[in-house]
Amino acid sequence: MRVILFTGKGGVGKSTLAASTAALAAASGKRTLVLSTDAAHSLSDAFGTPVGAEPTLVAPNLYVEQVDAQLRFEQSWADIQRYLLSVLDVAGMDPVAAEELTVIPGAEEVLALLELRLRARSGEWDVIVVDCAPTAETLRLLALPEALGWYMARVFPMQRRLVKALKPVLTRAAGVPMPGETVFDALQRLHDELLEVRDLLTGPTASVRLVLTPETVVVAEARRSYTMLSLYGYRVDGVVANRVFPADGADDWRAGWVVAQDEVLVDVDASFPGLPLWRSTYRPREPVGVQALEVLAREVYAGQPADPLAPPTGDGPxxxxxxxxxxxxxxxxxxxxxxxxxxxxxxxxxxxxxxxxxxxxxxxxxxxxxxxxxxxxxxxxxxxxxxxxxxxxxxxxxxxxxxxxxxxxxxxxx
Missing domain, CATH: 2.60.40.790 (Immunoglobulin-like)
Structure with a gap:
């Protein structure tokens, strides 16, 4: 099973490129799912059709899903949240405010990763395309499983034994309820599931694809993202330069943009040596719908001999x-x-x-x-x-x- 994650600075068009790549995969006969981990879901807009919380068929072999974060939150975080609410209740906090405080920052993205795990384990898909959040959020998200793993391996077992042994004394002394086994079990389960996600995304059939526009600030962020993704063990398999002005028939105003973008694209070539660089021409209107997205993907990926659906090669970072x-x-x-x-x-x-x-x-x-x-x-x-x-x-x-x-x-x- 092939997994491709798309990320880039906010507004560069990563959702459109993710959707178009999924449309191309489905058109080639591969059973394909495109999934969004971005809290600002826009896949429904890209395909021009309503999309549900379960995989929604939008074309032959092509399914789209926008995760129901609330449902997944209740399934994965409920035991932990109940304990946190009991602590805040003893502290006298308003129940509505307490419920807001017990929702972890970035919960939607984390739970979307758990959804990716479920879909990957199902064996139903040949290709899963993930529309990730902007790069900064994506980096924090992809670093989470390993960081949590360090805590779970070194601190969690000792903390669990200590609370279990001293629970009656701590409860009386502190005046607040101590976490029970269900809370610890929920944390362990969350850790194990996120570790599975990391193993999947750092494996030989998964990779990240960077989307950028030919602007100096955007390219600088993409370079940093390439470095940090490699630091955390994720493979980057290529770069898509989006919204490139065509040189043919340019008026004076557009000709100036063409020259400026060409200078930046030279920098892009130098910044990502050895990686395929695909270009997406600026279009007079946004591609919406499966057919338009498939046409876009065929034009973008025709510019390089590399197969855009092939798994990455080499040993990894x-x-x-x-x-x-x-x-x-x-x-x-x-x-x-x-x-x-x-x-x-x-x-x-x-x-x-x-x-x-x-x-x-x-x-x-x-x-x-x-x-x-x-x-x-x-x-x-x-x-x-x-x-x-x-x-x-x-x-x-x-x-x-x-x-x-x-x-x-x-x-x-x-």
Missing amino acids: FRVTRNATGAVAHLALPGATKDQVHLARNGDDLVVTVGSYRRLMTLPQGIARLRIAGARVEAGELQVRFVEGSARSGGESGEEAGDRADGSKGRKRQ
């Missing part, structure tokens, strides 16, 4: 190579410079920070027992050298073990 003295961990960070990357180690975790984003990577067992001898950023890739010798249990930083990721030695970052 993270790989490990062995050598005579130990191993080297490779993490693709396209576009990142050495001064942007900071590396540390905490037990079996490798802590990689790029700008304002941080990933806690649990090392594979084969290299977790080794110590870090050095690190460097070369050609858009972080390379961490591991050699024989026990890693210190109290935490070991790449700086202390050898070279810093930025190439300097012996000086701790403040």
Whole structure:
């Protein structure tokens, strides 16, 4: 099963490109579902037809779904919400305000990911196309399963045992109800489901496709997104440059735009080496409906030899190579410079920070027992050298073990 996620800066036309790609997949005979994780659902508008909370058939082989967040929220969060409401009730908070506070930020996007999991597990689809939220929200969302996994593996079991043992005392002392097993079970279930989503989206048949318009600010954000998606282990399989002015028959005003866009598109080519770059010409009117969307997709994807539905190739952003003295961990960070990357180690975790984003990577067992001898950023890739010798249990930083990721030695970052 092929999974393609579309994301980009708000307003670049990612929903239209996601819908058109799904229409093309269905026209080729593949049973296709297009699903929105964006709270501002617009797939119904793109297809020009009402879309329900269950997969809605809009053309042969083509189904569209806009997730009913309220229903999924009640199924996945109900036990946790009931406990939080009981705590706020003891605190004397108004019930309506309390209910608002117990809805987690970004709940719709998270629950849409859980819906993606259900659809993928059903085995009903050859292709699932996901219309994601704008890039910043998408990055936070895709980082969530691994971040929650770190908490669940290291803090949650201890917290659960402690509350279970001291529940009577804590309840009397604090004056508020302590969480019961149903709350902990719900958190564990949510974690397990999100982990399944991550395994699916970082697997060999899933990838992210970036949509941009030929504008300097938009391209800069797309470059950062490419770096951060790679940091979290997601494959990017191509870039779609949308709303490109055609050069033929341009008047003076449009000719100026053509020249400006051509300059930016040269930068796009340089920013995403090795990735297909598809172009979508600016149209006099928005494509609405299955037929118009399919025509758009055929025109867009005709510009590159790459099959737009083919699964990505290669090892993915993270790989490990062995050598005579130990191993080297490779993490693709396209576009990142050495001064942007900071590396540390905490037990079996490798802590990689790029700008304002941080990933806690649990090392594979084969290299977790080794110590870090050095690190460097070369050609858009972080390379961490591991050699024989026990890693210190109290935490070991790449700086202390050898070279810093930025190439300097012996000086701790403040």
